[in-house]
Amino acid sequence: MTTRLPAGFSTTVQAADAHALRLAVHGYLDHDTCDEFASTVATLLDAHAARHGPALRHLHLDWTDLTAFDSSGLAALLGLRRRTHPAGITLHLHHRPAHFTRLLEVTGVMGHLTERARGADSPEAVIS
Known part of the structure; x- marks a missing residue:
């Protein structure tokens, strides 16, 4: 499933099971797209919880195709961590x-x- 967001940004679900969810982030994660990133990931987490319950233990984010990232993107990522x-x-x-x-x-x-x-x-957390 690919979720299209504002120009130059999307997320793709690469894999999912009860304990792990793998997402790829593509394009710009900046002031213009950070709210949509947060909303999209929240929706994916909610859908995962509805399907599997509270079993999720690992959220893998693949940044291979990230082309831009600013302080607003960082704020969205910190918000995700708070959740x-x-x-x-x-x-x-x-x-x-x-x-x-x-x-x-x-x-x-x-x-x-x-x-x-x-x-x-x-x-320990993986940061490869």
């Missing part, structure tokens, strides 16, 4: 482009975003 972490869902940030990694490092939030959630059954 997932208390629910026992660990975020995994895969295939991060240099500009994305740089913003996470400069702001000091990399470890916060990928911290293992309580109740998550994985070893």
